[in-house]
Amino acid sequence: MDKLLIEGGTPLRGTVRISGAKNAALPILFATLLHDGPSRIHNLPRLADIRTTTVLLIELGVSVSTKEDRSAILDASGVHSVDAPYDLVRRMRASVLCLGPLLARFGRARVSLPGGCAIGTRPIDQHLRALEAMGADIDLKAGYIEARSPKGGRLTGGSFVFDLVTVGGTEQAMMAAALADGTVVLENCAREPEIGDLADALRSMGAQITGDGTSVITIEGVEKLGPMDHTVIADRIEAGTYMAAAALTHGDVLLMGARMEHLDAVISKMARAGVEVRREGDGLRVKHHGELHAVDLDTQPYPGFPTDMQAQFMALMTRATGSSTITEAVFENRFMHVPELTRMGADIRTRGNTAFVRGVPELSGASVMATDLRASATLVIAGLAARGTTEVRRIYHLDRGYESIEEKLSALGANVTRVSQ
Ligand code: UD1
Numbered sequence: 001m002d003k004l005l006i007e008g009g010t011p012l013r014g015t016v017r018i019s020g021a022k023n024a025a026l027p028i029l030f031a032t033l034l035h036d037g038p039s040r041i042h043n044l045p046r047l048a049d050i051r052t053t054t055v056l057l058i059e060l061g062v063s064v065s066t067k068e069d070r071s072a073i074l075d076a077s078g079v080h081s082v083d084a085p086y087d088l089v090r091r092m093r094a095s096v097l098c099l100g101p102l103l104a105r106f107g108r109a110r111v112s113l114p115g116g117c118a119i120g121t122r123p124i125d126q127h128l129r130a131l132e133a134m135g136a137d138i139d140l141k142a143g144y145i146e147a148r149s150p151k152g153g154r155l156t157g158g159s160f161v162f163d164l165v166t167v168g169g170t171e172q173a174m175m176a177a178a179l180a181d182g183t184v185v186l187e188n189c190a191r192e193p194e195i196g197d198l199a200d201a202l203r204s205m206g207a208q209i210t211g212d213g214t215s216v217i218t219i220e221g222v223e224k225l226g227p228m229d230h231t232v233i234a235d236r237i238e239a240g241t242y243m244a245a246a247a248l249t250h251g252d253v254l255l256m257g258a259r260m261e262h263l264d265a266v267i268s269k270m271a272r273a274g275v276e277v278r279r280e281g282d283g284l285r286v287k288h289h290g291e292l293h294a295v296d297l298d299t300q301p302y303p304g305f306p307t308d309m310q311a312q313f314m315a316l317m318t319r320a321t322g323s324s325t326i327t328e329a330v331f332e333n334r335f336m337h338v339p340e341l342t343r344m345g346a347d348i349r350t351r352g353n354t355a356f357v358r359g360v361p362e363l364s365g366a367s368v369m370a371t372d373l374r375a376s377a378t379l380v381i382a383g384l385a386a387r388g389t390t391e392v393r394r395i396y397h398l399d400r401g402y403e404s405i406e407e408k409l410s411a412l413g414a415n416v417t418r419v420s421q
Pocket of ligand 1: 022023024026093094123124125126127128164165166167168169190194306307308330331332
């Protein structure tokens with residue numbers, strides 16, 4: 001298993017290109033299953049989760065050809081299986097997103113219940129109930145979801161109100177509804193930019209979708225979809241992570257491709273902490289020197305502060321002047337970074353889903369590891385600002401969601417080395 005060695009203390013300076021958004025690319029890759037022919041996707045990030053997805057799609061019979069320029073052509077005309085086995089689905093929770101497209105196009109699907117990051121129980125009841133509202137018949141048998149459309153034909157129109165805001169549930173329902181026989185109205189939908197990106201990708205195939213970006217999405221099902229041609233948006237969480245790293249190291253970094261309108265909540269908390277973020281050309285410039293101020297935050301569905309930035313912001317708050325209160329309101333059990341940050345000298349106590357962070361004058365390098373993607377990124381950020389050497393172990397989590405992280409950080413002047421074991 002690879003690890004990263006980080007010699008802390010160098011301010012990050014320079015320019016980093018933000019990759020395509022993992023969380024947009026994953027559902028968009030699965031959406032290619034909806035068309036009986038080729039689709040083209042541009043700006044795919046080079047990540048383990050993208051490879052996991054293409055392996056699953058190939059297993060189902062999709063032919064995948066990836067290009068040097070980060071585009072890929074996926075041809076789903078040869079799909080010969082609607083069965084997504086446990087061995088492939090357990091590697092990544094988002095694999096369950098093949099369910100809606102397979103069911104919509106073939107009238108049936110059998111998909112293993114998912115695995116993924118260890119951040120709480122993460123049920124998929126809302127995905128299944130939304131599909132049932134479109135007439136699907138769903139059974140859970142021996143760890144598998146077995147779904148059928150009415151009489152093995154098309155899903156039907158219907159309406160569904162999500163009990164809670166779910167990104168994956170909204171995406172699953174949108175993809176399934178695209179080929180429904182009738183109109184599907186989804187209420188209390190997630191409004192994340194990745195939902196809008198999936199809607200754009202589906203529209204490029206001829207889907208009739210309105211309301212994405214609001215909490216009510218209406219999909220007029222069509223009988224057939226055509227080829228997709230879509231460019232994935234920039235990854236707002238990767239951008240936010242580099243923002244936190246630049247701020248904590250007192251750096252000055254241009255995030256090329258990052259979009260301010262997707263990062264409002266993060267930028268407003270950064271500003272209150274004393275970090276300067278401004279638009280520059282095709283990206284955002286992040287600068288910080290002097291003191292960081294303590295800021296409180298609660299995670300929320302978009303447009304609130306993203307749960308995927310909670311850990312990284314906490315790293316920032318470990319060095320702030322004063323105390324901050326950070327509440328994780330989206331997932332249970334998403335403080336796995338706390339004991340590791342504490343080992344690096346941070347002063348953090350938790351009670352339930354709230355963390356109380358008291359700023360300390362410095363962090364010190366240590367050997368640390370984390371069990372989820374964003375927690376791992378947080379330890380890297382902390383290591384960049386810490387005195388001495390930090391060893392971040394189990395970095396396969398990082399490789400799931402951050403493209404070439406050690407190369408991008410090294411290009412910004414950081415002293416980071418990957419050690420293969
Ligand atoms: C997606 C993102 C993940 C991000 C999360 C919240 C992808 C691949 N992953 O995950 O990075 O942290 O959104 O922004 O896009 N829930 C249920 N029942 C369901 C579905 C969800 O109770 O059927 C709960 C979850 O347990 C969680 C909350 O709803 O507490 C939000 O989860 P959801 O938005 O679905 O997250 P994901 O789509 O899995």
